[in-house]
Amino acid sequence: MVESAPLPETFSDLLGLEQFGVAGEFLAGLLAAGLVGTFVLLNTAVAGPWAKRKITASFTDRISVNRVGPWGLGTIIVDSVRLLSKELIIPEDADRPAYDLAPLVLAGSALLGFAVIPMGNGIQVADPEVGLAYVFAVASIASLGLLMAGYSSSNKYSFLGGLRAVAQNLAYEIPLVLTGASVVIFAGTLQMSEIVAAQQETLLQLGPVAIPTWFGILNPFAFALFVVANLAEVGRNPFDIPEAPTEIVAGYQTEYSSVYFVLFYLGEFIHIFLGGALIATLFLGGPAGPILPGIVWFTIKIWAVFLFTQWARSALPRVRIDQLIEIGWKGLLVLSFANLILTAVIVGVVGV
Template sequence: MPVDPVVAQTTVDTLGSLLGLGELSPLEDFLLSFVVAGGIVTFLLTLVAVSGIWGKRKITAAFTDRIAVNRIGPFGLLIIVADAVRLLSKELIVPEGVDRPAWDIAPFVMVSSALLGFAVIPMGSGIQLADPEVGLAYVFAVASIASVGLVMAGYSSNNKYSLLGGLRAVAQNLAYEIPLILTAASVVIFAGTLQMSGIVEAQNVALVDLGGFGIKSWYAFVNPFAFLLFMAANLAEVGRNPFDIPEAPTEIVAGWQTEYSSVYFVLAYLSEFIHIFLGGAIITTIFLGGPTSPIVGLEILPGFVWFVIKILAVYLFTQWMRSAIPRVRIDQLIEIGWKGMLVLSFANLVLTAVIVGLIV
């Protein structure tokens, strides 16, 4: 059954062709990349503002049978502007004894690591900043830099609760990042490539033929066990219940971000939600067919719309877990990661390799 190509070229190449530039010079490539990156960042920040400030409260209220923000603007949407003004206008308080360079840099490290990950994500409708052959490895590499920022924030704050939160963050990321990568490796075995567009293209074929149409072979359908493992490990990576130990407010105030205020708190808050959406973008790309519809031959919406719908669905799942699942203790969290998730992810990887080897 014929299928539509998912990604023909990167957005920079497409924009250059529309402008009639032909083969791009290094300067033209840099300028167009800057424009495209600015557009992607603007979209992400808008999505985070709506979902993180307004949507989070609405979703949590719905799950807990309460009334959320509804007074400021239509549907309470202007709470986004009110919160932005409130936080950015506050004084930046620098505690005594902080390691100032590390304390200043940490929020920027966390935000940058999340934004850089979107550079290789195919968002549909030709929107993709870059498409390297090692795209999946690149995403995990840059996303893991956030752990460095968490450690920097924790130890540089001159606060025992911040230090404890930073140490918990490192322990948690080590325990769950390995299962996350091993589970993603099972997808690479199926797709035969680390290139993000290649992984999407491999899922853009019919798994079940329905007479002219067909359900696509998303890896969430092909290997649902790997999909569930990845979703669970992703909750730990983005710090959502039951894995929100690094920030546990009832135990360690606010963990690594206890001493941050004003614009630095905004950056820390942004990094948290951008990482949630980056996790959703990775799940969308490697398990949910990327920016494609679930039905072959029925592309009724633009690819970018499908992409946004899917990452919002993953975001809704993370907020559902935040409202429904109680926090586990730190020793239980580490035990689940090393004794449970790691073993299951290895088993999934070996089983996938055996199945693919027998089929191929």
């Protein structure tokens, strides 16, 4: 593992931007953010919807897109043109500023989270000491976006969807953060690069195969909790209650069309990938892996999580809203507290 500085510093070294002072720093930051943003959007906006179609089709015994271009790859372009050229219909009674801002808040909040994720090969926009807290903080702004969308659309289904979204996120944010905190106890830091670094040692050597000290292996219980809570956080089966199409049409996004809908759709994808990035960073050693460069491993890991969410979506029924709240507050919360305390005790006694 190459110890590397965050991306903006690399840029400013390469291009000699240091001489421009604050302006140079700003430019370097912008370049870094642009690069990471492009990478994230390539995965979520370009490859994501196409891959989702292909993956779901495989799970459900269908063929899926195969007409435009090889493996239907041209569909990506067709889809973009189709979605962007649709009429933007805004309900008469919509609460305008909130209605317009909601898609931006949703997509933006998730994108911001990627700023502190170390993607390997030194690709990381910033590495603040409170990295993990920052990710959780910006990711939960999404709840606000969902509530704004649900409330401002002036539609009863949207309203129900917004309320459901907030109730669900409240119930699952806390177990998510608590489980994340148990990782922090292991690693002893909130800084993302340090959390990754703490997972690089070898736990067991089985012949040529070295099993690393990934927290997913050290504490599978926390890993499972986090994965479940994350499913609820991103709103996928069995927890896709906020938009449950057969119950409340499309929930908070019922009244959104055209570009606004694209932003919602994109926001969801970015959220799923951010969840994948968090799982990879906290439990799967971040960009670590043999032979291939870090960024490739990191991409493989987030796509694996994406695959898992699609699998859950194809095979699991959705729970009812009251059952979901019950699972969240009575089940996951208790378990995540137990996990936190146990981890603290074990770490305290063994003194890792």
